[in-house]
Amino acid sequence: KAGVTQTPRYLIKTRGQQVTLSCSPISGHRSVSWYQQTPGQGLQFLFEYFSETQRNKGNFPGRFSGRQFSNSRSEMNVSTLELGDSALYLCASSLEAGEGGYTFGSGTRLTVV
Amino acid sequence: AQTVTQSQPEMSVQEAETVTLSCTYDTSESDYYLFWYKQPPSRQMILVIRQEAYKQQNATENRFSVNFQKAAKSFSLKISDSQLGDAAMYFCAYSSNYQLIWGAGTKLIIKP
Numbered sequence: 001k002a003g004v005t006q007t008p009r010y011l012i013k014t015r016g017q018q019v020t021l022s023c024s025p026i027s028g029h030r031s032v033s034w035y036q037q038t039p040g041q042g043l044q045f046l047f048e049y050f051s052e053t054q055r056n057k058g059n060f061p062g063r064f065s066g067r068q069f070s071n072s073r074s075e076m077n078v079s080t081l082e083l084g085d086s087a088l089y090l091c092a093s094s095l096e097a098g099e100g101g102y103t104f105g106s107g108t109r110l111t112v113v
Numbered sequence: 114a115q116t117v118t119q120s121q122p123e124m125s126v127q128e129a130e131t132v133t134l135s136c137t138y139d140t141s142e143s144d145y146y147l148f149w150y151k152q153p154p155s156r157q158m159i160l161v162i163r164q165e166a167y168k169q170q171n172a173t174e175n176r177f178s179v180n181f182q183k184a185a186k187s188f189s190l191k192i193s194d195s196q197l198g199d200a201a202m203y204f205c206a207y208s209s210n211y212q213l214i215w216g217a218g219t220k221l222i223i224k225p
Contacts, residue, residue, distance in 0.1 A: 033212065043204065043215040056211040090158060092213075101148060102213065104158035 002027065004093050006105035013112050018079040021108045025072050025093030032074040033102065034066060037088040046089075049074055050096075081112045115140050119205055119216035126195045127224050133180075134190045134219045136205030143167075146208045147181065149190045152218075153201040161203070164188065197223050 005024040013019050025032050033048035045058040049068035066076040072093075078085055088109050092102035117138045126132035138147070149161040164172045164181050171179050176193045188207075192199055200223045205216040 031211070035213070042217050043206075043213075045212040045214070048211040050211070058212070088156060092158075101146075101160045101163050103160070104150075106155070106157050 004091055004103050004105035006089075006091050006108050008108060009106065011108060011110045013081050013110065015081055015083060015112055017081050018077065019081060019110060020075055020077045021089055021091075021110070023074045023076075023091030023093075023105060025074070025091075026103055029093035029095055029103070030072055031094045031096060032068055032072060033092050033094075034074070034076050035090045035092065036060075037090060037107070038086075043090075046076065078110075083112050086110060086112045115207075115209055115214050117205055117207060117214055117216035119203075119219050121219045122217070123220045123222065125222040125224055126192075128197060129194055131191060131193045132195055132221065134192075134203050134205075134221070136188045136190070136216055138186050138188065138205070138207050138214075138216075140186070140207065140209065142209060147179075147188045148206045148208070148213070149177070149179070149188075150204045150206060151199075151201045152204065158204075162190065192221075195223050197225060199223055 007022045031050045034046040035043050037043050047057045047066045048055050052068045063079045068074045088107045090107045091105045094102045145166045147164040151159045151161050162174045162177050178191045180189045202218045204218045206213040
């Protein structure tokens, strides 16, 4: 059974640019959530989608957005990149509301220069 | 505010010995799930063990077990017979409103 696939693994962008990260969940999982991990702030929740609907959103500026497609794949977009957006972005999938635990992808390492 | 506190930034243990990682949390909810995740240098976040708050019995997964004290809001992880492959960052988290709320992590070092 394939795991959670995140692409790309690494990304280098310039300040002011925008970026799109992709996440393909485990087959059958309908919930996809996104987290930002930085040395200073730790792990912070970005948003969660279930059946194409955003059920919860973390405390991030509007430059951070996401969506989920009918096949449960999800994308997150960051516009007008800032140096502080440099982080590891983790995607997690679960069946419903995560009671059974969340399965994580390997993450996308975004560096903003 | 919902918070998770891991008071030990770093722990070290001799190979084959037992180590306990601490975690406390603060929530007003009565029904929730608690997790321990492991993140090795490969950065893949791996689920170690989960606990349902309404279950009194402590969860166990092979060498990993928890001590769940609901009234004290404490959720510690015990690793028995520590192995070199256990070296990683360990994060405690609980689920609320479709998100995981995380502790700051404990770096576990295994001495051969």
